[in-house]
Amino acid sequence: MIAIQVMPDHLHFVLQVLEPMNRSVGEIIRSFKSTCTSIYKREYYSPTNPDDNNIAKNDNPSGGHREVAPPQAVVDFARVFASRGSIWLSDPAHYHERILLYKGQLQHMIDYVHDNPRRRWLKHANPDLFRIRQGIKVGNTICTALGQIFLINHPMRAVIQYSRSLTQPEIDTLRESCLRQAAEGMVFISPAIAEGEKQICRALREAGYPLIILLSEGFPPPDSPHYRFFKPQGVYFEACAAGKLLLVEPSPELLSRPDIEAIVAAKAGKPLPHNTKRYRFLALNALAMEMSTHR
Numbered sequence: 001m002i003a004i005q006v007m008p009d010h011l012h013f014v015l016q017v018l019e020p021m022n023r024s025v026g027e028i029i030r031s032f033k034s035t036c037t038s039i040y041k042r043e044y045y046s047p048t049n050p051d052d053n054n055i056a057k058n059d060n061p062s063g064g065h066r067e068v069a070p071p072q073a074v075v076d077f078a079r080v081f082a083s084r085g086s087i088w089l090s091d092p093a094h095y096h097e098r099i100l101l102y103k104g105q106l107q108h109m110i111d112y113v114h115d116n117p118r119r120r121w122l123k124h125a126n127p128d129l130f131r132i133r134q135g136i137k138v139g140n141t142i143c144t145a146l147g148q149i150f151l152i153n154h155p156m157r158a159v160i161q162y163s164r165s166l167t168q169p170e171i172d173t174l175r176e177s178c179l180r181q182a183a184e185g186m187v188f189i190s191p192a193i194a195e196g197e198k199q200i201c202r203a204l205r206e207a208g209y210p211l212i213i214l215l216s217e218g219f220p221p222p223d224s225p226h227y228r229f230f231k232p233q234g235v236y237f238e239a240c241a242a243g244k245l246l247l248v249e250p251s252p253e254l255l256s257r258p259d260i261e262a263i264v265a266a267k268a269g270k271p272l273p274h275n276t277k278r279y280r281f282l283a284l285n286a287l288a289m290e291m292s293t294h295r
Contacts, residue, residue, distance in 0.1 A: 003110045007120060009089075010229065012113045016106070029095045037087050045081060096226060122241040123231055129240050130231055132219050141287055142254055144219055146232065147239075147246035151187055151210050152291075159292040160190035160197050161285050171196040175203050182209035189292050191216060191284035205235060210244045212291070214284045216277075218249025248291075255283045 003014040015025070023031075081087055100106050123130045129147060136145045136152065145152070158181065162174060178188060178200050191214040192201045204211055213236075220226040232240055232247060239245035254260070256274055263286040264279055265271045272279040 003113045005113045005116045007116060012116055014106070014109055014113055025097060026095075029097075033086075033088055033095075037085075040081065040087050045078060119231065119237060122237075126241055126243075129243060132227070132230065134222070136248075141291060142251055144249045144251070145246055146219065146230075148210065148243045149246065151212055151246045152248075154187040154210075156186045157212075157292045158186050158188055159288045160188050160192070160200050161288060162194055162196045162200075164194045164196075166194075166196045171199055175200045179203060179207060179209075182207070187212065189288045190214070191281065191288055193281050193284070205239055205244070208242070208244060210246075211239070212246045212248060214288050214291075215247055215249045216280060216284060250284070250287050254287070255280065260286050 001013050002016050003012075005012045015028075017025075021028075077087070098109070100109060128149075131146065133145050133149065136143050136149070160178065162171075166174075174196065178186075182188065182204055187210050188201070188204060189212040190197050190201055192198050193216065201211060201213070220230050231237055232245075236245060236247065240247075260283050261271070264282040267282050267285075268278065272282070274280075
C-alpha cells in the first residue's frame, strides 16, 4: 500500500502489485475489511451498551485516567455495528476499483487520494454545485445535470460544434474567436467530442470562463452505490467548485426522439443504430444546438 486516505464515510488507498499474487485483489480487499471489523469488535465494541463504545481514556494531571464521553458520531457508528455486525456499509466483498494502465497514472492517483479531504470540503461547502439534479428541462430537453444550474438559462449561449477535419490553424483561429466572445459574456455549450472542440473547451475552462458540457457517458444511476458519492474528476471538479461548469446528461428517451433521429440521419447520410457511438455523438451535437437556442 503506497497511499491511503481515511474519509468520514469511505476509504481510499493505492495498492502497488510488483509480482504475481496467489490471491485476487478482491480476496485481499475482503480480507482487509474483515480484519478491520474483527479489530474494532475486539478492541472497541461493547455488546452490552453501544453508548459506552469508544470511551476515550485520557491522562489527567493527577496521573490517573478520566473517561470522556464519545462524540455522537462514534455512538451512532457503534449502533450501526450492533445492527449489521460490520463496520462497513456494504458486504466485505464489495469495493470499487480502478486499475492503472498508463504512464503517469500512478502519481496522478496518489495525488488524487491525498487531495480527497480538500475536495470533500469544497463539495460540502458548495452543496448546490455538486448535487445531481434529475428532470431538468431545457426547452424540449429533459436531462440530468450537476454544477452551476443557472448557466442553463444564461441569455447569451452558443454551441461549439466543429468538424473533425479541421486543421490546427483553423482550430487556433476558432479558439481565439470563442475566447473573445466568452470575454463579452457568451456561455458555450458543447459535447467536446472532436479534437477541435476539446481544445477550445479546454482553453475556455483554463481562462476561467463558464461552460456547459454534454456528457457522452453520464452520472451513476440513482440506485447505484456510487450515486451519492459521485463527483466530477480532475479539472471538471475544480470548475464545478468555482461555479463555472454545468455537466448535462440527456435521458435515453431524449436521444431517441424522432426529430433527433432525423437530424442524425441527415448528418450521417443514412439512419444509424442508436447503440453506436456515431449516433450518440451526432445526437449530442443536435441537442447542444437545441440547448443553445432555447429561450
